[in-house]
Amino acid sequence: MGSPCCPAFAREAVASGGPERGEKGLGYQEAPELLQGVKPVPGVAGEEAEVPNGSAPAAPPEVRLSLRRWPVVLLFSCYSLCNAFQWIQYGSINNIFVRFYGVSTFAIDWLSMCYMLTYIPLLFPVAWLLDKRGLRLIALAGSALNCLGAWVKLGSMKPHLFPVTVLGQVICSVAQVFILGMPSRIASVWFGSHEVSTACSIAVFGNQLGIAVGFVVPPVLVPNLEDPEQLAYYISIMFFMTAGVATALFILVVIVFREKPPFPPSWAQALIQSKPPEEYSYIQSILRLLRNTNFILLIVTYGLNTGCFYALSTLLNRMVIQHYPGEEVNAGRIGLTIVVSGMAGALLSGIWLDKTKTYKQTTLVVYIMSLLGMVAYTFTLSLGHLWVVFVTAGVLGFFMTGYLPLGFEFAAELTYPESEGTSSGLLNVSAQVFGIIFTISQGKIMDRFGTQAGNLFLCSFLLLGTFITVFIKADLRRRQANLDSEQTKALDEVPGDSIAPEVLSESKL
Numbered sequence: 001m002g003s004p005c006c007p008a009f010a011r012e013a014v015a016s017g018g019p020e021r022g023e024k025g026l027g028y029q030e031a032p033e034l035l036q037g038v039k040p041v042p043g044v045a046g047e048e049a050e051v052p053n054g055s056a057p058a059a060p061p062e063v064r065l066s067l068r069r070w071p072v073v074l075l076f077s078c079y080s081l082c083n084a085f086q087w088i089q090y091g092s093i094n095n096i097f098v099r100f101y102g103v104s105t106f107a108i109d110w111l112s113m114c115y116m117l118t119y120i121p122l123l124f125p126v127a128w129l130l131d132k133r134g135l136r137l138i139a140l141a142g143s144a145l146n147c148l149g150a151w152v153k154l155g156s157m158k159p160h161l162f163p164v165t166v167l168g169q170v171i172c173s174v175a176q177v178f179i180l181g182m183p184s185r186i187a188s189v190w191f192g193s194h195e196v197s198t199a200c201s202i203a204v205f206g207n208q209l210g211i212a213v214g215f216v217v218p219p220v221l222v223p224n225l226e227d228p229e230q231l232a233y234y235i236s237i238m239f240f241m242t243a244g245v246a247t248a249l250f251i252l253v254v255i256v257f258r259e260k261p262p263f264p265p266s267w268a269q270a271l272i273q274s275k276p277p278e279e280y281s282y283i284q285s286i287l288r289l290l291r292n293t294n295f296i297l298l299i300v301t302y303g304l305n306t307g308c309f310y311a312l313s314t315l316l317n318r319m320v321i322q323h324y325p326g327e328e329v330n331a332g333r334i335g336l337t338i339v340v341s342g343m344a345g346a347l348l349s350g351i352w353l354d355k356t357k358t359y360k361q362t363t364l365v366v367y368i369m370s371l372l373g374m375v376a377y378t379f380t381l382s383l384g385h386l387w388v389v390f391v392t393a394g395v396l397g398f399f400m401t402g403y404l405p406l407g408f409e410f411a412a413e414l415t416y417p418e419s420e421g422t423s424s425g426l427l428n429v430s431a432q433v434f435g436i437i438f439t440i441s442q443g444k445i446m447d448r449f450g451t452q453a454g455n456l457f458l459c460s461f462l463l464l465g466t467f468i469t470v471f472i473k474a475d476l477r478r479r480q481a482n483l484d485s486e487q488t489k490a491l492d493e494v495p496g497d498s499i500a501p502e503v504l505s506e507s508k509l
Helices: 069-088 091-101 105-133 135-153 159-177 182-190 196-221 228-256 267-273 282-290 293-323 328-356 359-380 386-400 403-415 420-449 451-470 477-493 501-507
Strands: 025-028 063-066
Touching: 069 105, 069 135, 069 159, 069 182, 069 196, 069 228, 091 105, 091 159, 091 196, 091 228, 091 293, 091 328, 105 135, 105 159, 105 293, 105 420, 135 159, 135 182, 135 228, 182 196, 182 403, 182 420, 196 228, 196 293, 196 328, 196 403, 282 420, 293 328, 293 359, 293 386, 293 403, 293 420, 293 451, 328 359, 328 386, 328 403, 359 386, 359 403, 359 451, 403 420, 403 477, 420 451
Parallel strands: none
Antiparallel strands: 025 063
């Protein structure tokens, strides 16, 4: 699970027919030199279709921001929220589901870990499908599977029907593959260069809010009762509410979600859309990414950080109950504190990146603070003061969860113009692999040596990730493409005679 989830750049030339009826946009004219070879949008007022047979080409399309971009990103956040809620709804009341279904704690842990396990084999098929069929199809598939999984769980309201709830959770985990990596894809395709990091943070925000709701709502809706029939009644209320929300969101996706805006929103996206689709090779893109040393280092560091977060989220109920028996509701509230503070961190980090573009420095600082927060949480959990745990968990969440959109955006910069679907997907595969390893290992360590030893296990890997982050070079390719394009536009607006030859020569380098 996670964020933050698989986006990919649109590879075809612009093919939509101008703004939809009633849709407005914020436009500005692009430099002709930049968009040489970009096919104009047919049927747009003021532009003619491309003239065949070598005739004079039509004027290049505008770069324009669509107002629809905000409903699109907010709707994505909402169904991502619903899917994330279903990931953690079992783990946040682990002990109650153990008693209701009569299974082991490890079996309930696997209801969370199946999200991680399912993602690994399905990443590349879904990323390929997104490259070939586009964003709207992936959004429809993700929201539809999320809805289906929620309804299947309603058939598991008897203690002997644990396999049915497993089936529903597996369907939701498949939906997650169509959701997890889309934040940076939506941000790049729909948002301008000055707001792309903020948009990515908003998209990740929904997933984190879903985890927060998943921590706090199940303990409130499902009390710790002994009677299985009463438990089934309260569990069914939670499942019915989830299914209703998932259904409404699927209907909204059908109505609102679009493949892409009528015009490219940024210089970098315009250049991507200008490339003929036959020039793109999915296999070659993966090979190029795997030869990118900085990106490989980021894959490892992102996996270590996010894997620690997955393990911490899955095992949080067990940790708190071990030191504070009967505090299921407060265990959920501690999880809520971790995620809500992380959402604030994610949003602030996105705004900060849009203003400063200091990807390497920000990532390193956040990683160091995640490590320090984990150390503080480890040594305060057993002190016997719940308010101290709330404080240290909040600090930990602010940085650890706030790191998720940073990883997506840093990857987009390091790998431009490669498919964001593939790069974000590889980050998420790393997170799922480390998440499974850390969850199983920490659970076994906790059973044998206690919670402090299990948390120190996570601290050691956060320390390793911090050292690796130091060696990542800030090769900001997407930012450089935008700067080069703006410079081209500026040169185009100045009369040629007024440009010094040495300046012109230097600008072309």
